[in-house]
Amino acid sequence: MATSIGFGILGAGLVSPFHAKAIQASKGGKLLAICDMAKERADKMAAEYKVKAYYTFKEMLADPAIQVVNICLPNHLHRDAVVQAAAAKRHVLTEKPPAMSLHDTDEMITACKKARVKFGCTVQCRVRKSIQAIKQAIDSGRFGTVLHADAYMKWFRSIEYYQSDAWRMSRKSGAGVTVQHAFHYIDLLQYLIGPARRVQARMNNLAHPGIQIEDTVLAFVEFANGAQGVVEASTALWPGTDLRIEINGTNGTAIVTGEKIHTWKFRDEQPGDDAIRQLGSASQATAAGGATDFGFLDHQVVIQDMIDAVREDREVVIPVTAVRPTLEIVLAMYQSAAKRRAVSLPVKDDESAWEWKG
Numbered sequence: 001m002a003t004s005i006g007f008g009i010l011g012a013g014l015v016s017p018f019h020a021k022a023i024q025a026s027k028g029g030k031l032l033a034i035c036d037m038a039k040e041r042a043d044k045m046a047a048e049y050k051v052k053a054y055y056t057f058k059e060m061l062a063d064p065a066i067q068v069v070n071i072c073l074p075n076h077l078h079r080d081a082v083v084q085a086a087a088a089k090r091h092v093l094t095e096k097p098p099a100m101s102l103h104d105t106d107e108m109i110t111a112c113k114k115a116r117v118k119f120g121c122t123v124q125c126r127v128r129k130s131i132q133a134i135k136q137a138i139d140s141g142r143f144g145t146v147l148h149a150d151a152y153m154k155w156f157r158s159i160e161y162y163q164s165d166a167w168r169m170s171r172k173s174g175a176g177v178t179v180q181h182a183f184h185y186i187d188l189l190q191y192l193i194g195p196a197r198r199v200q201a202r203m204n205n206l207a208h209p210g211i212q213i214e215d216t217v218l219a220f221v222e223f224a225n226g227a228q229g230v231v232e233a234s235t236a237l238w239p240g241t242d243l244r245i246e247i248n249g250t251n252g253t254a255i256v257t258g259e260k261i262h263t264w265k266f267r268d269e270q271p272g273d274d275a276i277r278q279l280g281s282a283s284q285a286t287a288a289g290g291a292t293d294f295g296f297l298d299h300q301v302v303i304q305d306m307i308d309a310v311r312e313d314r315e316v317v318i319p320v321t322a323v324r325p326t327l328e329i330v331l332a333m334y335q336s337a338a339k340r341r342a343v344s345l346p347v348k349d350d351e352s353a354w355e356w357k358g
């Protein structure tokens with residue numbers, strides 16, 4: 001195989017080991033460096049993965065062997081890092097959400113386009129086999145008309161999780177359950193069903209006193225194609241149970257719990273259906289009860305795609321442009337909760353929606 005594609009990870013916090021393991025397990029990718037402004041974090045992780053430690057992004061970007069950077073910073077810091085990476089002509093894989101505003105997201109997209117670098121987002125749940133099976137069934141018309149699309153994320157995170165870092169206690173930095181944890185599952189609905197035209201949301205803090213964020217969101221979503229759905233997401237519900245995604249159409253129903261297919265029933269039963277019912281049956285934990293309680297295999301698929309996209313000089317499978325409509329739904333939810341009324345899309349950025357009124 002040709003020379004490996006060199007990776008550098010920015011941010012040595014909770015999620016970065018998932019990137020590091022995924023790069024190390026990839027075909028053709030090589031982890032070269034970890035960068036964190038907290039020296040002890042960078043050093044610890046660099047020693048563990050036997051790579052170089054950097055303490056500023058500028059220093060890491062000066063390393064010519066690094067071709068792809070994985071942005072694993074708190075949500076509000078993605079924009080500056082992505083723009084800096086693009087200016088240095090590095091391909092970028094950013095953690096979700098891409099940014100905390102549409103303005104920042106568009107600036108990042110423009111910077112990467114101008115620099116002709118790939119720009120992907122790790123909304124890795126999209127690549128799960130169970131989700132891909134539903135996507136194919138929707139695209140081939142097996143559901144008939146999709147009527148309902150719902151996501152139920154009844155999770156638990158301790159108060160210590162929120163207190164572990166200043167950004168986890170700040171809505172504007174992206175710590176609320178809607179933009180942080182539920183982002184993945186709102187993204188799945190957007191990926192499967194399409195953009196939304198109207199949302200109504202209610203947010204509250206049920207179990208994390210003193211933390212100025214919503215730990216719970218209940219939202220009603222009207223999709224542009226006429227389907228409707230609910231998003232119920234929380235980190236207040238001990239001990240946390242597996243995520244559930246439910247899709248109901250005129251001709252079929254599919255339910256996923258965690259990564260597993262729970263229900264797969266269509267009017268036109270097909271020969272492959274029994275195999276689909278087994279998908280994910282031996283799968284890993286899905287973060288219901290703890291922030292690092294999941295595997296790195298989904299990240300590995302996204303990282304492998306970045307390696308292949310660089311080699312083949314093609315678009316990545318999950319470009320940030322495809323995740324922007326998810327951010328728009330999420331921002332509409334915050335605006336709806338702040339205004340206590342339904343909000344129609346498209347929306348504009350509205351800083352006042354981040355204020356926590358409790």
Ligand SMILES: NC(=O)c1ccc[n+]([C@@H]2O[C@H](COP(=O)([O-])OP(=O)(O)OC[C@H]3O[C@@H](n4cnc5c(N)ncnc54)[C@H](O)[C@@H]3O)[C@@H](O)[C@H]2O)c1
Nearest residue numbers: 011012013014015016036037038072073074075095096097
């Ligand atoms: N895809 C997933 O399943 C998943 C899971 C968890 C977190 N995430 C995302 O990953 C990102 C990081 O989350 P986390 O939980 O790992 O956060 P974290 O706070 O644990 O880690 C962030 C790290 O960034 C470092 N940092 C901050 N500013 C920096 C700077 N300017 N230069 C260098 N280092 C800097 C901090 O010191 C910290 O070590 C977030 O966007 C989050 O939403 C994604």
